[in-house]
Amino acid sequence: MPDYKVVHGTKVQNFASDPPAPSEGQVWYNTTTNTSKYFFVNLGAWATGNAMNTARATLGGVGTQTAALAFGGRTPPSSDSDLTETYNGTNWTEVNDLNTLRRLPEGAGTQTAALAFGGRGIPPDFPPDVLHDNTETWNGTNWTEVNDLNTGRYYMAGCGASNTAALAFGGHDPGGRSDKTETWNGTNWTEVNNLNKGIDQLAGTGTNTAALAIGGDVNPNDKTLLWNGTNWTEVNDLNTGRKNAGAAGITTSALASGGGGTPSIVANTETWNGTNWTEVGDLNAAISKAAGAGTTAAGLSFGGNNPPDDCTAATEEFTSGPTTSTLGSE
């Protein structure tokens, strides 16, 4: 094996503190901490985070890796939930509930300004079965009911930067798989151009003017659609087609993780660079119907179903990008 000097043209250097701009692959010795360190670009890896207070699947989620919001969902064995929790990067805390119990809600916004919309209520909580059109806004403390979606549905995707600008698309409505897209302007939902076809159990991320629709319960299930504020256009496919993935990020830098259904719940994670999907490090435990939040540099997956088909409270944190690591620490 060639030694370090042959590869890099210099011996391993000593530094009193870590160099501010190391090059990829650079190794150095920190004389203050007496550790050997190296620098690399991490394509992406998941670490465990502290669990939510309540295990649940098909929940809604928004925010960032250090400021996330979880709401609604299904709690075992089959109750619709109104529970809301906030995450501060370390712990989950229970806060005020949604006004309407619901599984499969979608969301947009941030931990302090969020929107929850749609979803499903089923017996015994809602006899008979209900396709919710309710929309609620979150101001950081309370949920307030506002104007409804034009079409009540569940298994849709939603995204948006705030509780005044959101997008709802696809799902399952009274006619079956839905192709409907609606935009929220802070007051009302407006129908806009449809998806190319009806898709349910899809993932979505982005804003109301630039969004991605990812996978779904359709054949083939590896399709990605790009919303430019006016129309949906098909772009490059996922490497692993799936339904019920978690998603985070924006249309030029997105994350899709987990998904699938019994018996093939997956841990696969892919990042989107605006053109292509690339496989990166898997979730540590396969999860479907989880919520996603954050970015490709700092993403979050929480809740969901893990195999065989059990609601979980688990949290995982995704990190990618420039990384300094200590040799011999693992």
Next chain:
Amino acid sequence: MAKTKQYCVAENWGKGFIEHSESSRITFKGLPGNVWQVPAHNKAANLWINKVLGVPKTKDQAQAIVTAIIDAQQDTWDADNVDGESSAEKIERLGSKPTDITLEE
């Protein structure tokens, strides 16, 4: 055939249980019953098991733990019925019936 996987039981305590530097090096597979699958004959995996005080299990022992949990979940799923409910409605209400998981050597 030489084994490529090893198993342990360890409770996921959350933050710090699996760190980014660990999942960058080895592939973890979380299974029912706090069973974790990691690569065999792998220094990073051995160090992780040591860190989390994982209790090593043979593949057969790990399989027995996983199967017992899934069997119980399947029994619970079978017993949870609502009069007049169709099979599709039951799946909508409870999710699909838990399926068996077969561990790798």
